[in-house]
Amino acid sequence: MYPPGKGDTMARLIYCSFASLDGYIADENGDFGWAVPDARVHAFANELQRGAGTHLYGRRLYEAMTAWETDPDLAGQSPEAREFALDWQAADKIVYSRALASPVTARTRIEREFTAEPVRELKITAERDLIIGGAELAAHALRAGLVDECQVFVCPMVVGAGKRYLPERLRTRLDLLEQRGFGNGMVYLRYRVTGS
Template identity: 55%
Template sequence: MGTLIYSTIMSLDGYIADEDGNFDWAAPDEEVHTFVNELERPVGTYLFGRRMYETMVYWETAQDLAGEPDCIRDFAEMWRAADKVVYSTTVESASSARTRIERNFDPEAVRQLKAQADRSLSVGGPGLATHAFEAGLVDECHVFVTPVVVGGGTRSLPDHVRCGLELLDEHRFDSGVVFLHYRVA
């Protein structure tokens, strides 16, 4: 059975993007990116909403990564090798390989996907994650807290969802980023 992980990079005040939609402050440095790669390596399937998919599809089309650090090329390879499910009523066709479009988030279908998976699954984006939390599907959270306060924007964690968390691991980076790994209790 696969584990469903919600992974997020957020500001100290809990946002993934500021009020203008900017998230440049969240770009991981090489140390953090290398750490993220090790967390993402077991992921076999990504579940995305439209906006997160449109952001992440860059990794499919990034062609000239020769001058980039190893961690960037490594992540691109992992992302291309994984299956992707995009939940959207507006995306007509996939812009990446190994991708299927679903019109609605069906909790029972995701439960079956988890039951059949031999690798982890990752839910990307707070909107889609809210549906997964509400349905009790999220098993773990990987939270990267960035040392910045943005004052508003897109919240990282869902409103009106309550669940207990058990801290499994934590890690501090030279940049001031803190990683928190929780199991949903």
């Protein structure tokens, strides 16, 4: 599902996340425990991630994700968690942070600021797709016209306030490419970003 087709010249930049029905990735207290996937959703998300060669993160999300390499108990929670951890460790990571001195995981480099042109170049030269994580970093990429797809797992939850999946005042057209429902009430939606 991720690798570019034979005629494609660029890797895709994909923004993928879990969000509440009202569009938040975390509530106003920073809690996102309501978005924890069950085994079927986790296995499906693993398949999506497997095709990505590089993950782009802001500092906060990167620091949360490092547990997939540094905490063996996390990967030991289920076969799906172990599979996710192995795939995540195998991917390259680029972290955008002015504060982070050095990475704590392998295959990781730090960039001091997010700028569009190096990401455009990476899309041209990458052999596999890129995933961008974190609402603030994704907002910069969306506004720069870099994001090719938005993928969201909509959770059966309304949280009322918090950190939004999409930034305010962003206007762009989306084409629905895929949808899938799960028994736990989550719905996966995959959109191509077509512009304003």
